[in-house]
Amino acid sequence: MCNAFNKKFIDEAAHALSNQNKQNMEKSCNSNFMKQAVDAAIKGMLANEGGPFGCVIVKDGKVVGVGNNKVTSTNDPTAHAEVTAIRDACKNLGSFQLDGCTVYTSCEPCPMCLGAIYWARPDKVYYGSNQEDAANIGFDDQFIYDEIPLPYEKRSIPFEQCGRDVALEPFNMWAEKEDKTEY
Numbered sequence: 001m002c003n004a005f006n007k008k009f010i011d012e013a014a015h016a017l018s019n020q021n022k023q024n025m026e027k028s029c030n031s032n033f034m035k036q037a038v039d040a041a042i043k044g045m046l047a048n049e050g051g052p053f054g055c056v057i058v059k060d061g062k063v064v065g066v067g068n069n070k071v072t073s074t075n076d077p078t079a080h081a082e083v084t085a086i087r088d089a090c091k092n093l094g095s096f097q098l099d100g101c102t103v104y105t106s107c108e109p110c111p112m113c114l115g116a117i118y119w120a121r122p123d124k125v126y127y128g129s130n131q132e133d134a135a136n137i138g139f140d141d142q143f144i145y146d147e148i149p150l151p152y153e154k155r156s157i158p159f160e161q162c163g164r165d166v167a168l169e170p171f172n173m174w175a176e177k178e179d180k181t182e183y
C-alpha cells in the first residue's frame with residue numbers, strides 16, 4: 001500500500017518534471033533556426049572545411065551551439081555537423097547533457113550522429129533534407145544501417161571479441177567506485 005502510493009507519487013512527479021522540461025522545447029519547427037543550420041552548412045562548405053552539413057542547437061529560444069562538417073579540414077572523420085554542434089553547445093552550457101534543447105540539423109543525421117544525439121539527450125530533432133537527398137549527392141549512410149543487424153563476422157569491418165576477462169576490470173572498478181558521476 002505504502003509502496004504503491006510512493007510509486008504513484010514518484011511517477012506523477014517524474015511526469016510533471018518531464019512536462020516541465022518539454023515546455024522549453026521548440027514546439028514546432030522554427031524556420032529561422034533551420035535557416036541558421038543551412039547557413040552554417042553553406043559557410044563551412046565554401047570555406048572548404050568539409051561537406052555541406054550544418055547544425056544549430058537551441059535552448060530557451062536562443063542558439064547555444066553551432067556546428068558544420070569539418071571532416072576534411074581537421075582530418076577528423078567524426079567531425080560531422082551534429083557532433084561539432086553538440087560539442088559547442090555542451091561546452092557553452094557547461095554540461096554533458098542537452099536537457100531542454102532542440103537540435104536543428106540541415107540533413108537527417110547519420111547513424112553516428114543519431115547515436116551522439118541520443119547520448120546528449122536533447123528534447124527534439126528537426127532535420128531539413130533527408131537520407132535519400134544526401135545519398136543523391138554521394139553521402140550514403142544506408143550501408144551503416146545495413147551493417148548493424150549483420151553477424152559480427154559478416155560485417156565489412158569484422159568484429160571479434162578478445163580479452164573479456166581483462167576488459168571487465170574497469171567495469172568492476174566502476175561498479176565499486178563511490179565518487180562517480182553517472183550519466
Ligand SMILES: [Zn+2]
Nearest residue numbers: 080110112113
Ligand atoms: Zn553524422
